[in-house]
Amino acid sequence: MIEVTELSKHYGAHVALDAVSFSAKQGEILGLLGPNGAGKTTTMRILTGYMPPSAGKAVVAGYDVSAESFEVREKVGYLPERIPLYPDMTVEGYITFWAKLRHTPQVKQAVQTALEKVDLIARRKSLVRTLSKGMRQRLGLAQALVHDPQVLILDEPTIGIDPQQVIEVREQIRQLAKSHTVLFSTHILSEAEQICDRVVILNRGKLVAYGTPEALRKQLYPNDHLYLEIDAPKRDQQKVITLLNGLTGVESVTPVAGGFNLRAKKDADIRGKLVEKILSSGYGLRELRPVAMTLEDIFLEIVGK
Ligand SMILES: Nc1ncnc2c1ncn2[C@@H]1O[C@H](COP(=O)(O)OP(=O)(O)O)[C@@H](O)[C@H]1O
Ligand SMILES: [Mg+2]
Structure with a gap:
């Protein structure tokens, strides 16, 4: 048409x-x-x-x-x-x-x-x-x-x-x-x-x-987005970031107010491994949830480049 x-x-x-x-x-x-x-x-x-x-x-x-x-x-x-x-x-x-x-x-x-x-x-x-x-x-x-x-x-x-x-x-x-x-x-x-x-x-x-x-x-956003809130002393922030980054499938970890934004390879569902790793390191987990991607985010991403 x-x-x-x-x-x-x-x-x-x-x-x-x-x-x-x-x-x-x-x-x-x-x-x-x-x-x-x-x-x-x-x-x-x-x-x-x-x-x-x-x-x-x-x-x-x-x-x-x-x-x-x-x-x-x-x-x-x-x-x-x-x-x-x-x-x-x-x-x-x-x-x-x-x-x-x-x-x-x-x-x-x-x-x-x-x-x-x-x-x-x-x-x-x-x-x-x-x-x-x-x-x-x-x-x-x-x-x-x-x-x-x-x-x-x-x-x-x-x-x-x-x-x-x-x-x-x-x-x-x-x-x-x-x-x-x-x-x-x-x-x-x-x-x-x-x-x-x-x-x-x-x-x-x-x-x-x-x-x-x-x-x-x-296609444009091949990552899974997760938001995490970890019960850890403030001074351990860098330790926690290193810990999370050490997991296979994790692409990036960004501290945000109150928690961390984590991007992982698509379909690598790493949530189980994440929980295990955090708990076995002696920290607590308050929240773990996927962050929904809107076209708005995608748009900003590509237009911003
Ligand atoms: N008649 C025109 N003469 C010169 N430049 C124009 C004219 N019409 C649009 N433009 C320019 O072309 C570009 C695209 O405009 P336009 O198609 O109106 O965009 P949009 O509808 O997506 O806002 C803009 O940079 C605009 O300034
Ligand atoms: Mg127009």
Whole structure:
């Protein structure tokens, strides 16, 4: 559905996107992640036919974004970063306008369906200016999907709306993915983790990671993380560190407030040996627990490098 090959974009001498490749299958939710300036919006504007790439190729819903940008704009659904809303139009009028612009057959039915999908049917006669921010975001979604596109591209759909509305919009995205391929961008890692089948992580225009959230966690972070609290005199801290480091499978030991963070080789489950070693050395063990890795940690790790 989306096939991106070695895509690059230069703004003058500035490289905003550097030979990025990824794909999304039918019905998949692909997350585009990265901090501000990573190149997310640039990627999306290219994929929606609004801006040509400097190099590389992208095919979306069967159309080449360079050679067939007109078709791409008509067939693909796009929620831009800033939605151009017309405050004096009615909800229905606004969506009808977009349906016509894209030559949607059976406009009336299409508008009705789109407004039902985003739960704005009760507000169909309201003026756009009277909608809350969350409703405006849903109106933007309705605009993006009124022509029933195979592919939906949503640029930071949950930015700038309150937490309750964020939950609603995320739920909308999940629903939409049942009948559309969805590419959406976010700088919120936990959000991507919650809704994406796979994620692409961009940093300064480069693809730095790509895969399922689980696979990324395994591949990029091959260590097991443990937190330990040991009952030992403060002056023995260095001794304890040496002791822990001496165990096979232990990669690093870092003292933190009240205890130690320990990284071990993945799947080397060393907890039994750890307990034995600590107790046989005359110390007590107060706590031993795994530290869950989030995509956030992984992200900081790779972006920080
Ligand atoms: N029209 C433009 N002209 C020049 N530089 C741009 C333009 N649009 C974006 N950039 C630069 O390209 C980089 C990527 O921007 P953008 O794609 O908007 O990132 P993101 O959406 O991930 O925040 C940034 O460094 C930004 O300043
Ligand atoms: Mg952006």
